[in-house]
Amino acid sequence: MTTRERILGWAFILCALALAPLFITSNRWIDFLELTLFIAVLGQGWNVLGGYGGQYSFGHAVFFGTGAYIQALLQYKLGWSPWLTLWFAISGTAAVAAMIGYLSFRYGLRGSYFALITLAFAEAFHVVSRSWSSFTEGGQGVQLTLNQDPALALVTFQFSFGGPFMKAYGFYYTIFAILLISYAATWWMEHSRFGAQLVAVRENEDAAEALGVNAFAVKMRAICLSAAITASGGVYYVQKFLFIEPGIAYGTAKSVEALFAPIIGGLGTVLGPLIGSFFIHGVGEVAKEAIHGIFGDRPGVDLILFGIILVLILAFAPRGLVGLLERVWIRLKARRDA
Protein backbone atom coordinates (compact mmCIF):
# COMPACT_ATOMS: atom_id res chain seq x y z
CA MET A 1 0.00 0.00 0.00
CA THR A 2 1.29 3.43 -0.85
CA THR A 3 1.42 6.26 1.66
CA ARG A 4 -1.25 8.12 -0.29
CA GLU A 5 -3.63 5.15 -0.12
CA ARG A 6 -2.99 4.89 3.60
CA ILE A 7 -3.71 8.55 4.26
CA LEU A 8 -6.88 8.40 2.17
CA GLY A 9 -7.97 5.26 4.00
CA TRP A 10 -7.43 6.85 7.40
CA ALA A 11 -9.20 10.04 6.34
CA PHE A 12 -12.17 8.00 5.21
CA ILE A 13 -12.36 5.95 8.43
CA LEU A 14 -12.03 8.98 10.72
CA CYS A 15 -14.59 11.03 8.79
CA ALA A 16 -16.99 8.11 8.89
CA LEU A 17 -16.52 7.75 12.67
CA ALA A 18 -16.86 11.50 13.20
CA LEU A 19 -20.08 11.77 11.20
CA ALA A 20 -21.68 8.37 11.74
CA PRO A 21 -23.67 9.18 14.90
CA LEU A 22 -25.28 12.18 13.21
CA PHE A 23 -26.92 9.81 10.73
CA ILE A 24 -27.88 7.21 13.30
CA THR A 25 -31.17 7.77 15.01
CA SER A 26 -31.29 4.67 17.18
CA ASN A 27 -29.68 4.94 20.63
CA ARG A 28 -28.85 1.28 20.50
CA TRP A 29 -26.49 1.72 17.55
CA ILE A 30 -24.82 4.75 19.10
CA ASP A 31 -24.20 2.61 22.19
CA PHE A 32 -22.82 -0.09 19.94
CA LEU A 33 -20.41 2.37 18.29
CA GLU A 34 -19.38 3.76 21.67
CA LEU A 35 -18.63 0.31 23.04
CA THR A 36 -16.68 -0.56 19.91
CA LEU A 37 -14.53 2.55 20.16
CA PHE A 38 -14.03 1.97 23.90
CA ILE A 39 -12.69 -1.55 23.28
CA ALA A 40 -10.63 -0.17 20.38
CA VAL A 41 -8.94 2.19 22.88
CA LEU A 42 -8.26 -0.59 25.41
CA GLY A 43 -7.02 -2.71 22.51
CA GLN A 44 -4.60 -0.02 21.37
CA GLY A 45 -3.27 0.15 24.92
CA TRP A 46 -2.56 -3.57 24.81
CA ASN A 47 -1.21 -3.32 21.27
CA VAL A 48 1.50 -0.80 22.17
CA LEU A 49 3.06 -3.26 24.60
CA GLY A 50 1.94 -6.59 23.13
CA GLY A 51 1.75 -5.90 19.42
CA TYR A 52 4.75 -3.60 18.97
CA GLY A 53 6.79 -4.79 21.95
CA GLY A 54 5.95 -8.50 21.93
CA GLN A 55 5.26 -8.42 25.70
CA TYR A 56 1.93 -10.23 26.04
CA SER A 57 0.09 -8.98 29.09
CA PHE A 58 -2.69 -11.15 30.49
CA GLY A 59 -3.62 -8.63 33.14
CA HIS A 60 -4.18 -5.37 31.33
CA ALA A 61 -7.24 -4.83 33.52
CA VAL A 62 -4.77 -3.65 36.16
CA PHE A 63 -4.28 -0.45 34.11
CA PHE A 64 -7.93 -0.01 33.18
CA GLY A 65 -9.01 -0.54 36.78
CA THR A 66 -6.36 1.69 38.34
CA GLY A 67 -7.22 4.53 35.97
CA ALA A 68 -10.92 4.09 36.71
CA TYR A 69 -10.43 3.91 40.49
CA ILE A 70 -8.20 7.00 40.62
CA GLN A 71 -10.71 8.91 38.51
CA ALA A 72 -13.59 7.81 40.72
CA LEU A 73 -11.95 8.06 44.15
CA LEU A 74 -10.45 11.54 43.74
CA GLN A 75 -13.92 12.84 42.86
CA TYR A 76 -15.68 10.78 45.50
CA LYS A 77 -13.33 11.36 48.43
CA LEU A 78 -11.85 14.77 47.69
CA GLY A 79 -14.51 16.28 45.46
CA TRP A 80 -12.00 17.24 42.77
CA SER A 81 -13.11 18.22 39.29
CA PRO A 82 -13.13 15.28 36.85
CA TRP A 83 -11.13 17.42 34.42
CA LEU A 84 -8.37 17.56 37.02
CA THR A 85 -8.61 13.97 38.23
CA LEU A 86 -8.22 12.57 34.73
CA TRP A 87 -4.61 13.76 34.61
CA PHE A 88 -3.95 12.04 37.92
CA ALA A 89 -5.72 8.90 36.68
CA ILE A 90 -3.54 8.69 33.57
CA SER A 91 -0.23 9.63 35.17
CA GLY A 92 -0.94 7.60 38.32
CA THR A 93 -1.62 4.51 36.23
CA ALA A 94 1.54 5.12 34.25
CA ALA A 95 3.38 5.18 37.59
CA VAL A 96 1.83 1.84 38.57
CA ALA A 97 2.89 0.51 35.16
CA ALA A 98 6.41 1.77 35.78
CA MET A 99 6.51 -0.20 39.03
CA ILE A 100 5.17 -3.40 37.45
CA GLY A 101 7.42 -2.95 34.45
CA TYR A 102 10.48 -2.22 36.58
CA LEU A 103 10.01 -5.41 38.60
CA SER A 104 9.16 -7.61 35.61
CA PHE A 105 11.78 -6.35 33.18
CA ARG A 106 14.56 -5.82 35.73
CA TYR A 107 14.24 -9.48 36.70
CA GLY A 108 14.18 -10.49 33.04
CA LEU A 109 10.69 -11.99 32.78
CA ARG A 110 9.82 -12.76 29.17
CA GLY A 111 7.12 -14.55 27.21
CA SER A 112 4.87 -16.73 29.34
CA TYR A 113 6.46 -15.53 32.59
CA PHE A 114 5.57 -11.93 31.79
CA ALA A 115 2.01 -12.99 30.97
CA LEU A 116 1.76 -14.76 34.33
CA ILE A 117 3.11 -11.89 36.40
CA THR A 118 0.73 -9.37 34.84
CA LEU A 119 -2.10 -11.76 35.63
CA ALA A 120 -0.87 -11.98 39.23
CA PHE A 121 -0.71 -8.19 39.59
CA ALA A 122 -4.25 -7.81 38.28
CA GLU A 123 -5.40 -10.40 40.80
CA ALA A 124 -3.52 -8.72 43.66
CA PHE A 125 -5.14 -5.36 42.81
CA HIS A 126 -8.49 -7.14 42.56
CA VAL A 127 -8.16 -8.55 46.08
CA VAL A 128 -6.97 -5.26 47.56
CA SER A 129 -9.74 -3.22 45.93
CA ARG A 130 -12.28 -5.71 47.27
CA SER A 131 -10.85 -5.94 50.79
CA TRP A 132 -9.54 -2.50 51.69
CA SER A 133 -13.02 -1.10 52.23
CA SER A 134 -12.05 2.08 54.06
CA PHE A 135 -10.09 3.22 51.01
CA THR A 136 -11.89 1.72 48.00
CA GLU A 137 -15.41 1.18 49.37
CA GLY A 138 -14.78 -2.57 48.94
CA GLY A 139 -17.04 -4.87 46.98
CA GLN A 140 -19.96 -2.46 46.79
CA GLY A 141 -17.88 -0.15 44.61
CA VAL A 142 -17.67 3.62 44.23
CA GLN A 143 -20.86 5.36 43.11
CA LEU A 144 -20.49 8.98 41.99
CA THR A 145 -23.39 11.40 42.36
CA LEU A 146 -25.33 12.14 39.23
CA ASN A 147 -25.37 15.78 38.21
CA GLN A 148 -28.89 16.83 37.17
CA ASP A 149 -28.18 20.48 36.45
CA PRO A 150 -27.89 21.01 32.65
CA ALA A 151 -25.74 24.10 33.21
CA LEU A 152 -23.08 22.02 34.94
CA ALA A 153 -22.99 19.18 32.40
CA LEU A 154 -19.66 20.23 30.92
CA VAL A 155 -18.06 21.18 34.25
CA THR A 156 -18.96 17.85 35.84
CA PHE A 157 -18.04 15.84 32.69
CA GLN A 158 -21.48 14.25 32.87
CA PHE A 159 -23.59 14.60 29.77
CA SER A 160 -26.81 12.77 30.58
CA PHE A 161 -28.60 15.96 31.68
CA GLY A 162 -26.92 18.26 29.15
CA GLY A 163 -28.52 19.82 26.08
CA PRO A 164 -30.07 17.56 23.43
CA PHE A 165 -26.84 17.31 21.42
CA MET A 166 -24.68 16.68 24.48
CA LYS A 167 -27.12 14.14 25.83
CA ALA A 168 -27.13 12.16 22.62
CA TYR A 169 -23.52 12.48 21.49
CA GLY A 170 -21.45 13.76 24.43
CA PHE A 171 -19.93 10.43 25.41
CA TYR A 172 -19.61 9.24 21.85
CA TYR A 173 -17.38 12.20 21.04
CA THR A 174 -15.54 11.77 24.34
CA ILE A 175 -14.43 8.25 23.45
CA PHE A 176 -13.85 9.35 19.85
CA ALA A 177 -11.50 12.09 21.08
CA ILE A 178 -9.67 9.59 23.31
CA LEU A 179 -9.39 7.26 20.34
CA LEU A 180 -7.97 10.03 18.13
CA ILE A 181 -5.34 11.02 20.69
CA SER A 182 -4.30 7.46 21.55
CA TYR A 183 -4.14 6.38 17.91
CA ALA A 184 -2.16 9.49 17.01
CA ALA A 185 0.24 8.68 19.86
CA THR A 186 0.60 5.12 18.58
CA TRP A 187 1.15 6.37 15.03
CA TRP A 188 3.81 8.76 16.31
CA MET A 189 5.43 5.91 18.24
CA GLU A 190 5.45 3.62 15.21
CA HIS A 191 7.32 6.24 13.16
CA SER A 192 9.72 7.26 15.90
CA ARG A 193 13.14 5.92 16.79
CA PHE A 194 11.60 4.53 19.98
CA GLY A 195 9.05 2.54 17.97
CA ALA A 196 11.72 1.07 15.76
CA GLN A 197 13.73 0.04 18.81
CA LEU A 198 10.62 -1.49 20.39
CA VAL A 199 9.99 -3.62 17.30
CA ALA A 200 13.65 -4.64 17.30
CA VAL A 201 13.30 -5.80 20.90
CA ARG A 202 10.19 -7.78 19.97
CA GLU A 203 11.91 -9.52 17.07
CA ASN A 204 15.11 -10.38 18.92
CA GLU A 205 15.92 -8.83 22.26
CA ASP A 206 19.51 -10.08 22.42
CA ALA A 207 20.30 -8.89 18.91
CA ALA A 208 18.76 -5.49 19.66
CA GLU A 209 20.89 -5.19 22.80
CA ALA A 210 23.98 -6.14 20.84
CA LEU A 211 23.24 -3.25 18.48
CA GLY A 212 23.15 -0.85 21.41
CA VAL A 213 19.42 -0.69 22.12
CA ASN A 214 18.66 -0.40 25.82
CA ALA A 215 15.91 -3.03 25.86
CA PHE A 216 14.95 -2.34 29.48
CA ALA A 217 14.42 1.38 28.88
CA VAL A 218 12.49 0.73 25.67
CA LYS A 219 10.15 -1.74 27.34
CA MET A 220 9.64 0.62 30.29
CA ARG A 221 8.54 3.41 27.98
CA ALA A 222 6.24 1.02 26.13
CA ILE A 223 4.50 -0.24 29.28
CA CYS A 224 3.95 3.33 30.54
CA LEU A 225 2.46 4.51 27.24
CA SER A 226 0.35 1.34 27.06
CA ALA A 227 -0.95 1.90 30.59
CA ALA A 228 -1.70 5.57 29.96
CA ILE A 229 -3.85 4.70 26.93
CA THR A 230 -5.64 1.92 28.81
CA ALA A 231 -6.23 4.22 31.81
CA SER A 232 -7.90 6.80 29.57
CA GLY A 233 -10.43 4.08 28.75
CA GLY A 234 -10.99 3.78 32.51
CA VAL A 235 -11.58 7.53 32.81
CA TYR A 236 -14.22 7.34 30.07
CA TYR A 237 -15.87 4.37 31.74
CA VAL A 238 -16.22 6.11 35.12
CA GLN A 239 -17.61 9.32 33.63
CA LYS A 240 -20.10 7.40 31.53
CA PHE A 241 -21.37 4.96 34.17
CA LEU A 242 -20.46 6.94 37.34
CA PHE A 243 -19.63 3.63 38.97
CA ILE A 244 -16.71 1.29 39.42
CA GLU A 245 -16.32 -1.90 41.46
CA PRO A 246 -13.54 -4.49 41.83
CA GLY A 247 -14.98 -7.05 39.39
CA ILE A 248 -15.45 -4.57 36.56
CA ALA A 249 -12.15 -2.85 37.25
CA TYR A 250 -9.78 -5.78 37.76
CA GLY A 251 -11.74 -8.85 36.61
CA THR A 252 -10.47 -10.90 33.68
CA ALA A 253 -13.09 -9.58 31.26
CA LYS A 254 -11.24 -6.32 30.55
CA SER A 255 -7.87 -8.06 30.23
CA VAL A 256 -9.31 -10.47 27.70
CA GLU A 257 -11.25 -7.85 25.74
CA ALA A 258 -8.13 -5.70 25.52
CA LEU A 259 -6.19 -8.45 23.78
CA PHE A 260 -8.92 -9.77 21.48
CA ALA A 261 -9.18 -6.62 19.37
CA PRO A 262 -5.51 -6.16 18.42
CA ILE A 263 -4.79 -9.84 17.84
CA ILE A 264 -7.83 -10.33 15.65
CA GLY A 265 -7.38 -6.97 13.92
CA GLY A 266 -3.64 -7.18 13.42
CA LEU A 267 -0.80 -7.07 15.96
CA GLY A 268 1.60 -4.16 15.77
CA THR A 269 -0.51 -2.05 13.41
CA VAL A 270 -2.22 1.23 14.33
CA LEU A 271 -5.43 0.22 12.59
CA GLY A 272 -5.56 -3.35 13.95
CA PRO A 273 -7.36 -2.77 17.29
CA LEU A 274 -10.06 -0.63 15.63
CA ILE A 275 -10.74 -3.15 12.84
CA GLY A 276 -10.63 -6.02 15.36
CA SER A 277 -13.04 -4.28 17.71
CA PHE A 278 -15.49 -3.56 14.91
CA PHE A 279 -15.28 -7.09 13.63
CA ILE A 280 -15.83 -8.91 16.92
CA HIS A 281 -18.58 -6.62 18.12
CA GLY A 282 -20.29 -6.75 14.75
CA VAL A 283 -20.16 -10.53 14.82
CA GLY A 284 -21.25 -10.50 18.47
CA GLU A 285 -24.33 -8.36 17.77
CA VAL A 286 -25.39 -10.50 14.82
CA ALA A 287 -24.90 -13.69 16.84
CA LYS A 288 -26.89 -12.32 19.79
CA GLU A 289 -29.75 -11.43 17.46
CA ALA A 290 -29.68 -14.84 15.80
CA ILE A 291 -29.53 -16.73 19.10
CA HIS A 292 -32.20 -14.52 20.62
CA GLY A 293 -34.69 -15.82 18.06
CA ILE A 294 -33.93 -19.45 18.93
CA PHE A 295 -33.02 -19.64 22.61
CA GLY A 296 -34.05 -16.27 24.04
CA ASP A 297 -31.57 -14.23 26.07
CA ARG A 298 -28.60 -16.29 27.09
CA PRO A 299 -25.15 -15.09 28.08
CA GLY A 300 -21.93 -16.39 26.56
CA VAL A 301 -22.71 -16.55 22.85
CA ASP A 302 -20.55 -13.60 21.83
CA LEU A 303 -17.57 -14.78 23.87
CA ILE A 304 -17.79 -18.30 22.43
CA LEU A 305 -17.50 -16.75 18.97
CA PHE A 306 -14.70 -14.38 20.02
CA GLY A 307 -12.71 -17.35 21.32
CA ILE A 308 -13.22 -19.33 18.12
CA ILE A 309 -12.29 -16.32 15.98
CA LEU A 310 -9.17 -15.78 18.11
CA VAL A 311 -7.99 -19.36 17.58
CA LEU A 312 -8.78 -19.26 13.85
CA ILE A 313 -6.90 -15.98 13.40
CA LEU A 314 -3.88 -17.32 15.31
CA ALA A 315 -3.92 -20.47 13.19
CA PHE A 316 -4.53 -19.06 9.72
CA ALA A 317 -3.90 -15.30 9.73
CA PRO A 318 -1.15 -14.36 12.19
CA ARG A 319 -1.14 -10.82 10.77
CA GLY A 320 -4.83 -10.47 11.57
CA LEU A 321 -7.60 -8.89 9.55
CA VAL A 322 -5.39 -5.97 8.53
CA GLY A 323 -2.99 -8.47 6.95
CA LEU A 324 -5.87 -10.20 5.15
CA LEU A 325 -7.29 -6.89 3.89
CA GLU A 326 -3.88 -5.84 2.59
CA ARG A 327 -3.54 -9.10 0.68
CA VAL A 328 -6.96 -8.66 -0.87
CA TRP A 329 -6.18 -5.05 -1.77
CA ILE A 330 -2.90 -5.99 -3.46
CA ARG A 331 -4.58 -8.75 -5.41
CA LEU A 332 -7.38 -6.41 -6.56
CA LYS A 333 -4.84 -3.87 -7.70
CA ALA A 334 -2.83 -6.47 -9.56
CA ARG A 335 -5.97 -7.59 -11.36
CA ARG A 336 -6.86 -4.02 -12.31
CA ASP A 337 -3.35 -3.31 -13.61
CA ALA A 338 -3.22 -6.51 -15.62
Place this chain on the structure above:
Amino acid sequence: MEFLGLDLPSYGWETVLGSAISGVFLGSIYALVALGLTLIYGVLHIINFAHGALLMLAMYAVFFLWKFLGLDPYLAMIIVVPGAYVFGYGLQRGIIGKASHGRDEIILLVTLGVSIVIENAALFFFSASERSVLVPYDLDGIDLGVTYAVYPELIALGGSLLITFALWLFMSLTDTGKAIRAVAKERQGARLVGINVDHIFAVTFGIGTACVAAAASLLVPTYAVHPQIGYLFVLIAFTVVVLGGMGSFIGALVGGFLIGVTEQLGRLYLGESMGVITISVIFILVLLFRPTGLFGQRSG
Protein backbone atom coordinates in the same frame (compact mmCIF):
# COMPACT_ATOMS: atom_id res chain seq x y z
CA MET B 1 0.50 -9.61 68.10
CA GLU B 2 2.44 -7.23 65.93
CA PHE B 3 4.11 -8.09 62.65
CA LEU B 4 5.78 -5.59 60.33
CA GLY B 5 3.88 -2.82 62.04
CA LEU B 6 0.54 -4.52 61.36
CA ASP B 7 -1.64 -5.25 64.31
CA LEU B 8 -2.56 -8.89 63.83
CA PRO B 9 -5.03 -10.78 65.95
CA SER B 10 -3.42 -13.37 68.23
CA TYR B 11 -4.70 -16.92 68.44
CA GLY B 12 -3.96 -19.93 70.57
CA TRP B 13 -1.82 -22.69 69.05
CA GLU B 14 -4.84 -24.97 68.65
CA THR B 15 -6.54 -22.50 66.30
CA VAL B 16 -3.36 -21.97 64.30
CA LEU B 17 -2.68 -25.71 64.06
CA GLY B 18 -6.28 -26.41 63.08
CA SER B 19 -6.05 -23.78 60.39
CA ALA B 20 -2.77 -25.24 59.14
CA ILE B 21 -4.25 -28.74 58.99
CA SER B 22 -7.24 -27.57 57.00
CA GLY B 23 -4.65 -25.85 54.79
CA VAL B 24 -3.01 -29.22 54.18
CA PHE B 25 -6.32 -30.67 52.99
CA LEU B 26 -6.96 -27.67 50.78
CA GLY B 27 -3.40 -27.90 49.51
CA SER B 28 -3.81 -31.51 48.47
CA ILE B 29 -6.55 -30.41 46.08
CA TYR B 30 -4.39 -27.60 44.74
CA ALA B 31 -1.57 -30.08 44.25
CA LEU B 32 -3.79 -32.41 42.29
CA VAL B 33 -5.04 -29.65 39.99
CA ALA B 34 -1.45 -28.46 39.53
CA LEU B 35 -0.15 -31.94 38.75
CA GLY B 36 -1.57 -32.05 35.22
CA LEU B 37 -0.47 -28.48 34.60
CA THR B 38 3.12 -29.16 35.63
CA LEU B 39 3.28 -32.33 33.52
CA ILE B 40 2.13 -30.44 30.44
CA TYR B 41 4.57 -27.64 31.14
CA GLY B 42 7.46 -30.01 31.71
CA VAL B 43 7.03 -31.70 28.35
CA LEU B 44 5.44 -29.21 25.99
CA HIS B 45 6.89 -26.10 27.71
CA ILE B 46 3.50 -24.47 27.43
CA ILE B 47 1.40 -22.80 30.04
CA ASN B 48 -1.99 -24.34 29.54
CA PHE B 49 -4.53 -21.65 30.24
CA ALA B 50 -7.35 -24.02 29.42
CA HIS B 51 -6.50 -26.20 32.42
CA GLY B 52 -9.08 -24.56 34.66
CA ALA B 53 -11.76 -24.77 31.98
CA LEU B 54 -11.01 -28.49 31.59
CA LEU B 55 -11.34 -28.94 35.35
CA MET B 56 -14.71 -27.22 35.25
CA LEU B 57 -15.85 -29.35 32.32
CA ALA B 58 -14.85 -32.55 34.13
CA MET B 59 -16.68 -31.37 37.25
CA TYR B 60 -19.83 -30.92 35.17
CA ALA B 61 -19.36 -34.41 33.75
CA VAL B 62 -19.12 -35.84 37.27
CA PHE B 63 -22.14 -33.83 38.34
CA PHE B 64 -24.32 -35.01 35.44
CA LEU B 65 -23.24 -38.63 35.91
CA TRP B 66 -24.40 -38.35 39.50
CA LYS B 67 -27.58 -36.51 38.64
CA PHE B 68 -28.81 -38.69 35.79
CA LEU B 69 -27.21 -42.07 36.49
CA GLY B 70 -26.92 -41.76 40.23
CA LEU B 71 -23.22 -42.52 39.99
CA ASP B 72 -21.10 -41.76 43.07
CA PRO B 73 -18.60 -38.93 42.28
CA TYR B 74 -15.63 -41.13 43.15
CA LEU B 75 -16.86 -44.00 40.96
CA ALA B 76 -17.43 -41.52 38.13
CA MET B 77 -13.64 -41.41 37.80
CA ILE B 78 -13.80 -44.67 35.86
CA ILE B 79 -15.67 -42.89 33.09
CA VAL B 80 -14.45 -39.31 33.40
CA VAL B 81 -10.70 -39.99 33.50
CA PRO B 82 -10.49 -41.98 30.23
CA GLY B 83 -12.94 -39.56 28.63
CA ALA B 84 -10.75 -36.63 29.64
CA TYR B 85 -7.67 -38.37 28.24
CA VAL B 86 -9.32 -38.73 24.84
CA PHE B 87 -10.60 -35.14 24.96
CA GLY B 88 -7.18 -33.77 25.90
CA TYR B 89 -5.41 -35.85 23.25
CA GLY B 90 -7.80 -34.56 20.58
CA LEU B 91 -7.56 -30.97 21.80
CA GLN B 92 -3.77 -30.91 21.56
CA ARG B 93 -3.52 -32.87 18.31
CA GLY B 94 -6.44 -31.21 16.55
CA ILE B 95 -6.40 -27.63 17.77
CA ILE B 96 -3.62 -26.39 20.05
CA GLY B 97 -0.72 -28.06 18.21
CA LYS B 98 -2.01 -27.01 14.81
CA ALA B 99 -2.94 -23.43 15.61
CA SER B 100 0.16 -22.44 17.52
CA HIS B 101 2.92 -22.90 14.91
CA GLY B 102 5.18 -24.00 17.76
CA ARG B 103 5.55 -20.51 19.26
CA ASP B 104 5.22 -20.25 23.04
CA GLU B 105 3.30 -16.96 23.20
CA ILE B 106 0.90 -18.15 20.52
CA ILE B 107 0.24 -21.37 22.43
CA LEU B 108 -0.58 -19.30 25.48
CA LEU B 109 -3.12 -17.30 23.46
CA VAL B 110 -4.58 -20.39 21.81
CA THR B 111 -5.15 -22.07 25.17
CA LEU B 112 -6.68 -18.81 26.42
CA GLY B 113 -9.04 -18.85 23.41
CA VAL B 114 -9.94 -22.48 24.10
CA SER B 115 -10.65 -21.72 27.75
CA ILE B 116 -12.90 -18.79 26.83
CA VAL B 117 -14.86 -20.99 24.42
CA ILE B 118 -15.28 -23.80 26.97
CA GLU B 119 -16.20 -21.47 29.84
CA ASN B 120 -18.80 -19.57 27.87
CA ALA B 121 -20.20 -22.73 26.31
CA ALA B 122 -20.74 -23.96 29.88
CA LEU B 123 -22.37 -20.64 30.76
CA PHE B 124 -24.57 -20.90 27.69
CA PHE B 125 -25.70 -24.49 28.14
CA PHE B 126 -25.62 -24.91 31.93
CA SER B 127 -26.26 -21.27 33.06
CA ALA B 128 -24.33 -19.51 35.82
CA SER B 129 -26.13 -21.20 38.71
CA GLU B 130 -24.17 -23.33 41.18
CA ARG B 131 -24.86 -27.04 41.28
CA SER B 132 -23.74 -29.35 44.02
CA VAL B 133 -23.68 -33.08 44.42
CA LEU B 134 -25.24 -34.33 47.62
CA VAL B 135 -23.42 -37.35 48.96
CA PRO B 136 -24.62 -39.08 52.13
CA TYR B 137 -21.16 -38.93 53.73
CA ASP B 138 -20.25 -35.29 53.07
CA LEU B 139 -20.40 -34.25 56.72
CA ASP B 140 -19.09 -37.45 58.34
CA GLY B 141 -15.49 -37.42 59.34
CA ILE B 142 -12.85 -37.73 62.02
CA ASP B 143 -12.30 -35.40 64.94
CA LEU B 144 -8.61 -34.48 64.94
CA GLY B 145 -8.82 -32.55 68.20
CA VAL B 146 -7.83 -29.16 66.83
CA THR B 147 -10.03 -29.45 63.77
CA TYR B 148 -12.59 -31.71 62.19
CA ALA B 149 -11.77 -33.49 58.91
CA VAL B 150 -14.62 -34.72 56.74
CA TYR B 151 -14.21 -37.85 54.65
CA PRO B 152 -14.18 -36.03 51.29
CA GLU B 153 -11.18 -34.04 52.53
CA LEU B 154 -9.39 -37.16 53.72
CA ILE B 155 -10.12 -38.94 50.44
CA ALA B 156 -8.84 -35.95 48.47
CA LEU B 157 -5.62 -35.97 50.49
CA GLY B 158 -5.10 -39.70 50.02
CA GLY B 159 -6.12 -39.50 46.39
CA SER B 160 -3.69 -36.75 45.54
CA LEU B 161 -0.77 -38.59 47.16
CA LEU B 162 -1.75 -41.80 45.38
CA ILE B 163 -2.21 -40.18 41.98
CA THR B 164 1.10 -38.31 42.23
CA PHE B 165 2.84 -41.60 43.11
CA ALA B 166 1.08 -43.47 40.29
CA LEU B 167 2.08 -40.80 37.79
CA TRP B 168 5.67 -40.93 38.98
CA LEU B 169 5.68 -44.75 38.60
CA PHE B 170 4.20 -44.44 35.12
CA MET B 171 6.84 -41.93 34.05
CA SER B 172 9.69 -44.01 35.46
CA LEU B 173 8.68 -47.52 34.44
CA THR B 174 6.65 -47.59 31.25
CA ASP B 175 7.94 -47.11 27.71
CA THR B 176 5.48 -44.28 27.09
CA GLY B 177 6.66 -42.60 30.28
CA LYS B 178 10.25 -42.87 29.14
CA ALA B 179 9.34 -41.50 25.71
CA ILE B 180 7.61 -38.55 27.40
CA ARG B 181 10.69 -37.84 29.48
CA ALA B 182 12.89 -38.12 26.40
CA VAL B 183 10.75 -35.58 24.54
CA ALA B 184 10.78 -33.28 27.56
CA LYS B 185 14.59 -33.35 27.70
CA GLU B 186 15.50 -33.27 24.04
CA ARG B 187 12.87 -32.88 21.35
CA GLN B 188 15.13 -33.22 18.33
CA GLY B 189 17.00 -36.18 19.76
CA ALA B 190 13.76 -37.96 20.56
CA ARG B 191 12.58 -37.40 17.02
CA LEU B 192 15.84 -38.80 15.66
CA VAL B 193 15.52 -42.06 17.61
CA GLY B 194 12.07 -42.58 16.11
CA ILE B 195 9.71 -41.17 18.73
CA ASN B 196 6.61 -39.58 17.23
CA VAL B 197 6.88 -36.22 18.99
CA ASP B 198 3.44 -34.90 18.01
CA HIS B 199 1.86 -38.10 19.32
CA ILE B 200 3.79 -37.83 22.60
CA PHE B 201 2.75 -34.18 22.99
CA ALA B 202 -0.88 -35.19 22.60
CA VAL B 203 -0.46 -38.15 24.98
CA THR B 204 1.05 -35.82 27.58
CA PHE B 205 -1.77 -33.35 27.14
CA GLY B 206 -4.21 -36.23 27.46
CA ILE B 207 -2.62 -37.45 30.70
CA GLY B 208 -2.60 -33.90 32.07
CA THR B 209 -6.29 -33.60 31.29
CA ALA B 210 -6.94 -37.03 32.86
CA CYS B 211 -5.22 -35.82 36.05
CA VAL B 212 -7.44 -32.77 36.18
CA ALA B 213 -10.49 -35.01 35.68
CA ALA B 214 -9.39 -37.12 38.65
CA ALA B 215 -9.07 -33.89 40.61
CA ALA B 216 -12.61 -32.99 39.52
CA SER B 217 -14.02 -36.23 40.96
CA LEU B 218 -12.31 -35.55 44.28
CA LEU B 219 -13.49 -31.93 44.31
CA VAL B 220 -17.15 -32.36 43.48
CA PRO B 221 -18.27 -33.63 46.92
CA THR B 222 -16.95 -30.44 48.58
CA TYR B 223 -17.20 -27.76 45.86
CA ALA B 224 -20.29 -26.58 43.96
CA VAL B 225 -19.87 -26.52 40.18
CA HIS B 226 -20.31 -23.33 38.15
CA PRO B 227 -18.76 -22.06 34.90
CA GLN B 228 -16.25 -19.79 36.69
CA ILE B 229 -14.86 -22.39 39.09
CA GLY B 230 -12.01 -23.31 36.78
CA TYR B 231 -10.66 -19.78 36.86
CA LEU B 232 -10.64 -19.86 40.64
CA PHE B 233 -8.40 -22.90 40.67
CA VAL B 234 -6.23 -22.18 37.67
CA LEU B 235 -4.66 -19.07 39.20
CA ILE B 236 -3.80 -21.04 42.29
CA ALA B 237 -2.55 -23.93 40.18
CA PHE B 238 -0.22 -21.58 38.31
CA THR B 239 1.12 -20.37 41.63
CA VAL B 240 1.64 -23.93 42.85
CA VAL B 241 3.41 -24.93 39.64
CA VAL B 242 5.68 -21.89 39.64
CA LEU B 243 6.45 -22.28 43.33
CA GLY B 244 7.16 -25.99 43.08
CA GLY B 245 9.15 -25.59 39.90
CA MET B 246 7.61 -25.99 36.47
CA GLY B 247 7.62 -29.63 35.44
CA SER B 248 8.32 -31.10 38.89
CA PHE B 249 5.78 -33.56 40.40
CA ILE B 250 7.20 -33.42 43.89
CA GLY B 251 7.28 -29.64 43.50
CA ALA B 252 3.57 -29.61 42.67
CA LEU B 253 2.84 -31.65 45.81
CA VAL B 254 5.00 -29.57 48.16
CA GLY B 255 3.90 -26.34 46.46
CA GLY B 256 0.26 -27.33 46.83
CA PHE B 257 0.62 -27.96 50.56
CA LEU B 258 2.58 -24.73 51.09
CA ILE B 259 0.01 -22.65 49.24
CA GLY B 260 -2.90 -24.35 51.01
CA VAL B 261 -1.41 -23.73 54.46
CA THR B 262 -0.38 -20.15 53.60
CA GLU B 263 -3.84 -19.37 52.31
CA GLN B 264 -5.56 -20.70 55.42
CA LEU B 265 -3.20 -18.85 57.76
CA GLY B 266 -3.64 -15.73 55.60
CA ARG B 267 -7.40 -16.01 56.02
CA LEU B 268 -6.99 -16.50 59.76
CA TYR B 269 -4.78 -13.45 60.26
CA LEU B 270 -5.77 -11.06 57.47
CA GLY B 271 -9.46 -11.92 57.18
CA GLU B 272 -11.49 -13.93 54.70
CA SER B 273 -11.25 -11.60 51.74
CA MET B 274 -7.76 -10.11 52.18
CA GLY B 275 -6.27 -13.51 53.10
CA VAL B 276 -6.19 -14.77 49.52
CA ILE B 277 -3.77 -11.98 48.61
CA THR B 278 -1.03 -14.17 50.08
CA ILE B 279 -1.35 -16.32 46.95
CA SER B 280 -0.82 -13.45 44.50
CA VAL B 281 2.06 -12.13 46.61
CA ILE B 282 3.80 -15.52 46.69
CA PHE B 283 3.22 -15.84 42.95
CA ILE B 284 4.80 -12.46 42.20
CA LEU B 285 7.73 -12.98 44.56
CA VAL B 286 8.56 -16.44 43.20
CA LEU B 287 8.31 -15.24 39.59
CA LEU B 288 10.66 -12.37 40.34
CA PHE B 289 13.23 -13.97 42.59
CA ARG B 290 13.14 -17.68 41.88
CA PRO B 291 11.33 -18.38 38.59
CA THR B 292 12.70 -21.94 38.63
CA GLY B 293 10.77 -22.60 41.83
CA LEU B 294 11.77 -24.89 44.67
CA PHE B 295 12.42 -28.08 42.72
CA GLY B 296 12.61 -26.90 39.12
CA GLN B 297 15.52 -27.13 36.78
CA ARG B 298 16.67 -24.06 34.92
CA SER B 299 14.26 -23.49 32.11
CA GLY B 300 15.37 -22.16 28.75
